[in-house]
Structure formats: C-alpha cells, structure tokens
Amino acid sequence: MSDRGRVLFWRLLILVVLVGAWEWLTGIKAISKTPGLYWIDPFFISRPSVIVKRFAYLASGEVRLSIWAMALSTVQSTLWGFVVGVSTGFAAGLGLGRHDRLARVFEPYIIAFNSLPRIALVPLVTMIFGFGLLAKIVLAWTIVFFIVFFNTFQGARSVDADLIHSARFLGASERQVVRTVIVPSALAWTFAALTPSVSFALIGVVVGEFLGGESGGGLGYLIIQSLGTLNAADMMVALLTLGVIGIVMALGIKQVERRLLRWRPEYRKGP
Amino acid sequence: MSFEVADQEFVAIVGPSGCGKSTILNMLGGLVTPSAGAIEVDGGPVTDVPRKVGYVFQKDTVFPWRTVRRNVALGLEYRGVRGTELETRVREGVRLAGLEGFEDAFPATLSGGMRQRVALMRTLVVNPEILLMDEPFGALDTHTKLSLHAELLTLWEARHQTVVFVTHDLSEAITLADRVIVMTRRPGRIKLVHDVPIPRPRDVIKLRETEEYAHEYSVMWHVLGEELGAPGGVQGDMRTGAGSRLVSGHPQSAPGARPSLQ
Ligand SMILES: Nc1ncnc2c1ncn2[C@@H]1O[C@H](COP(=O)(O)OP(=O)(O)O)[C@@H](O)[C@H]1O
Ligand SMILES: [Mg+2]
Numbered sequence: 001m002s003d004r005g006r007v008l009f010w011r012l013l014i015l016v017v018l019v020g021a022w023e024w025l026t027g028i029k030a031i032s033k034t035p036g037l038y039w040i041d042p043f044f045i046s047r048p049s050v051i052v053k054r055f056a057y058l059a060s061g062e063v064r065l066s067i068w069a070m071a072l073s074t075v076q077s078t079l080w081g082f083v084v085g086v087s088t089g090f091a092a093g094l095g096l097g098r099h100d101r102l103a104r105v106f107e108p109y110i111i112a113f114n115s116l117p118r119i120a121l122v123p124l125v126t127m128i129f130g131f132g133l134l135a136k137i138v139l140a141w142t143i144v145f146f147i148v149f150f151n152t153f154q155g156a157r158s159v160d161a162d163l164i165h166s167a168r169f170l171g172a173s174e175r176q177v178v179r180t181v182i183v184p185s186a187l188a189w190t191f192a193a194l195t196p197s198v199s200f201a202l203i204g205v206v207v208g209e210f211l212g213g214e215s216g217g218g219l220g221y222l223i224i225q226s227l228g229t230l231n232a233a234d235m236m237v238a239l240l241t242l243g244v245i246g247i248v249m250a251l252g253i254k255q256v257e258r259r260l261l262r263w264r265p266e267y268r269k270g271p
Numbered sequence: 272m273s274f275e276v277a278d279q280e281f282v283a284i285v286g287p288s289g290c291g292k293s294t295i296l297n298m299l300g301g302l303v304t305p306s307a308g309a310i311e312v313d314g315g316p317v318t319d320v321p322r323k324v325g326y327v328f329q330k331d332t333v334f335p336w337r338t339v340r341r342n343v344a345l346g347l348e349y350r351g352v353r354g355t356e357l358e359t360r361v362r363e364g365v366r367l368a369g370l371e372g373f374e375d376a377f378p379a380t381l382s383g384g385m386r387q388r389v390a391l392m393r394t395l396v397v398n399p400e401i402l403l404m405d406e407p408f409g410a411l412d413t414h415t416k417l418s419l420h421a422e423l424l425t426l427w428e429a430r431h432q433t434v435v436f437v438t439h440d441l442s443e444a445i446t447l448a449d450r451v452i453v454m455t456r457r458p459g460r461i462k463l464v465h466d467v468p469i470p471r472p473r474d475v476i477k478l479r480e481t482e483e484y485a486h487e488y489s490v491m492w493h494v495l496g497e498e499l500g501a502p503g504g505v506q507g508d509m510r511t512g513a514g515s516r517l518v519s520g521h522p523q524s525a526p527g528a529r530p531s532l533q
Binding site: 160162163165166167168169170171172173176180181184185261262263264265 | 300302320322324325326328330332334335336337338345346348349350377378379380390393394397
C-alpha cells in the first residue's frame with residue numbers, strides 16, 4: 001500500500017471506530033430494566049443514526065429554513081469577513097510595516113482594540129448593523145483583520161534590506177520595490193495567518209448568529225434554537241456542518257498557498 | 272583616504288576584515304553618506320543610488336520567489352523593457368551565465384555558485400557602466416570561484432565596465448584587477464596602491480603558475496602581513512594553498528557584524 005493509501009486507511013478507520021462507538025455506547029442501557037438510563041445518554045450527545053435522520057429532514061423541503069440555506073448564510077458571511085479582513089489587514093500591515101512613524105502613532109490604538117474581547121462587541125455591532133449578514137461580516141472582520149495585520153506587519157518589517165538595495169540598483173522605483181520585493185516577502189508571513197483566520201472568521205460569524213435570530217439565519221441560529229428545544233441532534237447537525245465548512249476552507253487556502261509560495265523549498269514537491 | 276578609478280578600469284580593494292571595504296563600496300553606491308569627505312562619480316556627487324551602477328552583494332540577494340529567468344529579467348522589467356526584446360536579452364543573459372536548462376528553477380533548488388551567477392548576470396544584463404562588487408565570490412569554494420573568475424573576466428573583456436571589486440582574497444585581486452588597493456587595519460587607510468602588469472586576456476588557472484603572479488603576490492602579501500600584525504604572521508607558504516587566503520582566521524561574512532550597513 002502506498003504511503004498515502006495507508007494514511008487514508010487509518011483516517012477512515014478512526015472515523016468508523018469513533019462513529020461506531022458513539023452509536024453503540026449510546027444504544028446500550030446501563031440498567032436494563034429502567035428505560036432512559038444509558039451508559040452514555042443520547043439526550044446530550046445524540047446518536048449518529050438520529051443525526052443522519054435529522055440532517056435528511058433539515059435538508060428536505062419540509063422545513064422553512066433548510067440546513068442548506070443556513071450553511072450558505074454562514075459560508076457567505078465567513079467568506080466576506082475573511083476577504084475583507086485579509087485585504088484590509090494586509091494593506092494596513094504593509095503600510096504601517098513600512099512607515100515607522102505611522103506605526104508608532106497607531107500602536108496604542110491597535111493594541112487597545114486588539115486586546116478587547118471580540119465577544120464584547122457583539123451586542124454593539126448588532127445594534128449598529130442589525131440582525132443580518134452585515135453584522136456577522138463585521139464581527140468576522142474585527143478578528144481576521146488583526147491576525148492578518150500583525151503577521152503582515154512583521155513580514156513587511158523583516159524584509160531583507162539587501163534585497164531592497166539590489167532592486168534599487170537594478171533600477172526599481174519605489175512602487176516597483178513594493179511590488180517586487182516587499183509584497184512577495186511579506187506574503188509568506190501573511191499566509192501563515194490565513195488558516196487560523198478562517199477559524200476565527202467562523203467564530204465571529206457563529207457568535208453573531210447566536211444573537212442574530214432567524215433573519216440572520218446561519219448555523220449559529222440553528223445551534224441556539226436547538227438549545228431552546230433541547231435538541232442535541234440538531235445541534236450536532238450544525239456542529240458537523242460547521243466542521244466540514246472549516247475543513248473545506250482550510251484546504252482551499254492550502255491550495256492557494258502552495259501555488260503562490262511554490263518558490264519555498266517546503267512546497268517544492270507537488271501536492 | 273583618497274583614490275580614483277579610471278573609466279573602464281578594474282580595481283580591487285583588499286584589506287583586513289572590518290577595515291571599511293564594504294563601507295567604501297556602499298558610499299560609492301549611494302547607500303551610505305560619508306560623514307566627511309566627498310565621493311564623486313563622473314564629476315558629480317553621489318546622492319542616491321545611481322542608475323548606471325550595478326552592485327553585486329556578497330550575500331545571496333537573488334529573489335527567492337522568482338525563477339532564474341525572472342531574476343535575470345528584473346532590471347529590464349524595472350526599465351520597462353517588454354515583449355520580445357525582454358525575452359531575447361534574458362535568454363542571452365541566461366546563456367552567458369551558463370544556466371540554460373535552469374530557466375524555470377527557483378533559487379532554492381540551485382547551488383551557491385549558480386545563485387551567484389544569477390546575481391551577476393542579473394546585474395550585467397542592464398549594461399551598467401560601473402560595477403561594484405562586494406566579495407561576490409567570498410562564500411564559494413575554490414573551484415566554483417575560479418570558474419566564476421574566468422567567466423567574469425570574459426564578460427568584462429567584452430564590455431570593459433569600470434569595476435571596483437572588494438575582496439579579502441589577494442589571489443583573487445591579482446587574478447582580476449588592473450590595480451590593487453591595499454588597505455590598512457581599522458581605521459582603514461590606503462596602505463599601498465599597486466598596479467598589476469599581468470597582460471590580458473588572463474587565464475585564471477595558468478596565471479597562478481607564472482613568475483609575474485608569484486612576484487605580485489609576494490610584494491602585496493608582505494605589505495598585508497604587516498597589517499595583520501600577528502607575530503610571524505606572514506611566514507609560511509606564500510604561494511600555494513595556505514597563502515591563498517589572506518585573513519583565514521577572520522571569516523568575513525559574519526552578518527550582524529556590520530548592522531548599520533547590510
Ligand atoms: N572610516 C570609517 N568611519 C567610520 N566607521 C567605519 C569606517 N570604516 C569602517 N567603519 C565601520 O566598521 C565596520 C566594518 O566596516 P566594513 O566596511 O563592513 O568592513 P569590511 O567590509 O572591510 O569588513 C562597519 O560597522 C563600519 O560602519
Ligand atoms: Mg565587507
């Protein structure tokens with residue numbers, strides 16, 4: 001078996017064992033005569049078979065707000081928050097990274113805002129931007145921006161001065177130096193921030209959805225609603241869907257990274 | 272200290288580590304402003320990085336995110352050269368650097384010698400009139416160094432740029448230069464300016480077996496030895512192996528030793 005095959009085999013095996021154990025352990029009674037007493041109570045963590053049934057139901061046309069609509073809403077806000085956060089964070093990091101005085105002026109504000117727990121902003125952001133998509137995007141942005149900003153800032157500062165000098169000797173203008181030296185070397189740092197950024201964008205969005213109600217929709221809404229009805233199965237459907245969304249986005253970023261950073265030795269071998 | 276370099280002349284500056292060789296070159300290149308005194312290029316003061324000057328650093332400054340081809344193309348791209356002209360000149364540059372077949376390789380996959388070839392060709396492809404080189408081959412092994420000496424000489428014979436070549440390797444200086452400036456220990460002064468009357472074109476290998484080379488070497492080695500100041504520092508084998516490195520106990524390349532410059 002090839003190395004890849006072996007890894008895949010073990011991954012699948014772990015999945016099967018976990019799901020199997022979950023299904024089995026939530027099915028056997030601790031005290032056989034007493035109904036409702038389980039080794040592990042499915043009331044709290046549900047069971048795979050039930051989750052699949054609930055998923056099928058939520059995915060069908062019978063419900064007002066299908067799981068697809070909710071997932072789409074979450075993905076949409078996450079992507080927007082991610083894109084806006086990454087681009088503004090990158091631009092700000094590059095700008096302040098190359099202008100020392102500007103960086104010194106802004107430093108206390110950036111640190112103050114960044115040390116604010118973002119959850120504390122949720123009510124305010126909701127108050128300003130309403131219960132819709134926009135509030136969720138803003139929340140994701142407030143987190144992603146800083147992660148990308150700090151990394152790009154470091155990257156822009158640590159650009160090798162001799163590379164800049166060589167570019168100047170080869171006739172580069174200021175703008176050409178930025179484009180051909182500073183941006184590419186900062187990018188390597190920025191990319192290190194992207195995978196965590198996706199997770200954090202998701203956090204911002206889901207927290208926003210907790211408060212956003214039905215008009216905001218999204219998987220966070222499903223989670224809060226399931227809490228209200230004590231429905232562990234629906235909650236699990238939402239959590240697993242979130243997990244899948246996270247994986248897909250992280251893999252997507254890996255692909256882009258591999259392409260843009262293919263000059264680095266660690267990416268030299270193809271995927 | 273004061274010296275002049277004539278048009279189309281190949282001058283080497285030799286001196287102990289830390290005596291200010293790189294500083295001189297950086298001032299010539301407009302990277303450092305002299306605290307006193309004046310630097311003139313073509314009769315005018317140096318205020319900024321001059322356009323006609325090419326600079327080859329000791330440190331690897333090939334852009335790691337660009338392929339060989341696109342590194343060689345850099346200077347031309349900056350100058351707005353596009354299309355077929357860009358392509359032709361880059362192809363010619365890659366050929367002259369002996370890097371055919373590696374056009375699309377990223378620097379991380381190349382050896383140190385190949386990377387330095389890219390750096391050299393990237394500088395030459397825009398035809399600088401003045402070439403400043405700061406120990407460009409300092410980090411390379413003897414074989415690679417010799418072949419790069421030969422290539423540099425061939426390229427120089429064709430264009431006759433004005434070259435200021437900094438090195439701590441006396442044999443390198445004699446092999447390449449018309450004139451060698453020997454500097455004193457810190458604070459750097461000019462100790463000796465010595466013409467190298469060896470005729471061109473020079474064969475970098477055979478050259479070292481000639482009487483002239485041995486003569487030049489021993490004259491300057493003696494002067495340099497005084498600068499090292501170590502008791503008995505200049506004794507030992509002056510011509511072969513051991514003699515070919517000037518300051519073997521002082522590796523020149525330690526980065527961070529000159530934080531303000533590099
Ligand atoms: N004439 C000088 N005046 C002031 N500082 C000098 C002078 N020459 C050299 N230095 C300092 O000495 C250090 C080593 O100089 P450098 O040019 O790198 O030496 P080299 O290249 O010969 O090893 C640098 O930090 C430089 O600033
Ligand atoms: Mg030096």
